[in-house]
Amino acid sequence: MNIDNILTSLHLKSWITYSLVLLCCILLGLLLRWILFSIIKFSNRRKPTVLKAQLFKHLKAPAKFLLPILFIYSSLSLLELDSFWHKIIESLIIINLSWILIALLNASEEVVKEKFMVNGSHKTKDRKVLTQLRFLKSLSIVIIFTLAIAAILWNIPGVRKLGTTILTSAGVIGIIAGVAAQKSIANLITGFQIAFTQPIKIDDEVVIEDEFGTVEDITLTYVVIKTWDQRRLVLPLNYFNDHSFVNWTFNSTELIGSVFLYVDYTFPVSVLRTKLMDILKEHPLWNKKTGELLVTKSNEKAMELRATFSAKNASDTWTMRCDIREQLIDFIQEKHPASLPKIREMEVFKI
Template identity: 70%
Template sequence: MLPFLLIYGSFNVIALDSYMLTVVESLIIINFSWMLIALLNAVEEIVQKKFTVDGFHQAKERRVLTQLRFMKSFSIIIIITIAIAVVLWNIPAARKLGTTILTSAGVIGIIAGVAAQKSIANLITGFQIAFTQPIKIDDEVVIQGEYGTVEDITLTYVVIKTWDWRRLVVPLNFFSDNSFVNWTFSSREIIGSVFISVDYTFPVAMLRTKLLVLLNENSLWDKKIAELLVTKSDDRAMELRATFSAKNASEVWNLRCQVREQLIAFIQENYPECLPKLRQLDQFKKSEND
């Protein structure tokens, strides 16, 4: 920027044509616009580092980051648009063309509005998402059966990083027209559950004690919620539900898999006779009648 300003200031001393003056003015405008965009990126980087705690963002911080990300994208569009308009306005030929275009602005506006209906709808939806915030940066969501983390929110789409590191690109209007699951809407903590079917002769109290032992030995458990209940029964077996909490959806998924495996191993090793049995009572009754 400084060399361009020095050159611009020396035009009163050095006699140069207007063409060179227009070029230097355009370079100053472009350079100044680049500085504004770089400043926005720097502010975003500083805010992200400030709000990062142990590698995660809390719900309140994620709201601010989401609004900041959207407003940054919108501001960059405005800066670039104004920069291009000012550069063209400094060019006499382009200025005449711009005046001609402005006289037909009404017709062009109607045509552009019809052609860009979806883009305008996405932009309006983006403002709604940025301030009502059904989703935020780092939210863990399930969209049409796909689990992932909100990685980026732009002016037209949302980028979801799935559990296997794929990127799911979803238009913004999807979130206003469809329902979806947000596991971290107000907080990252989440409860997981494991269902196991056992025979009626199984000692439930023993498994409840074993569950607490397993959770205390597992670093993924946040030591808040742990219980085991009989949630269902039928003519074959009873269903046990083990519930526990973790810091986030990824950890609760891993904890579910580990606890399920360990509980099944405990039953197989200590109470193999209590595994679900298929009692063919109807056949016995039929044979008795025969």
């Protein structure tokens, strides 16, 4: 028995041919991908843009598989493989194309975010657009995922026949699914309300359940609040329909902070007012819009002084409150210690 007979009996010739063709397709696909991404990378180095950078970042992984799979699919007619393998490759193409569509959505979102960003933050009207964009992106991903699964299943003859049977009982299944998915549907409707009426937006600073934080993400089912100590508060979307909450940046990120001090009636208020303005002028976080000191209350023991000032956001306002409180207290202690609040006692002698 010669070598040709051995190879024929073991079907090795076919497998060697298949392996060589597959290897060539994979190498050709990877080579073409490397050329395309090298061009994008070179172009981005010469003239950097956010679009090129995001395309390179998000498409790098899915493109690694798409071109080899497409070359393999185009060579199937030469290999004379069973239809089973055709269905497998077609399913892989559907999965990869879905992956690329999702990657393009993510890249588009990053490009829009970068376009609207000014000095490391977003304006209120821009955050409205970003919130709607985030919700629509999440909804689009669900639609892409659903259509991809449907296309893969429809590509399988057995499942396609089963689909005809299932359609006859679609009414009953629809009722069961509707009852089971009531909360999910309610969340989806709430998501539309939040995206377009916008009681909260991406990067809003809110107080929820006595927790201060920033809206980090809004998905189809929940909202992520990033607290000041880096924890994450995760709340279902319908929470914002059923509960009240404080949104500090609903119309504008700028806030006015206040510090309350209590001093004796002998204290010279005008001196502290001058000191406050000196502190504000030197403070890097003051936005120069509001700065004043007022006597807001008095009783038999002391006067209440309120220092107010403005900053560009809640975080800066909090920092300024702490700084200014400390500096004003230090000033009173050093310059006017006798004017700290005191209780006066008077001796009464009976005759």
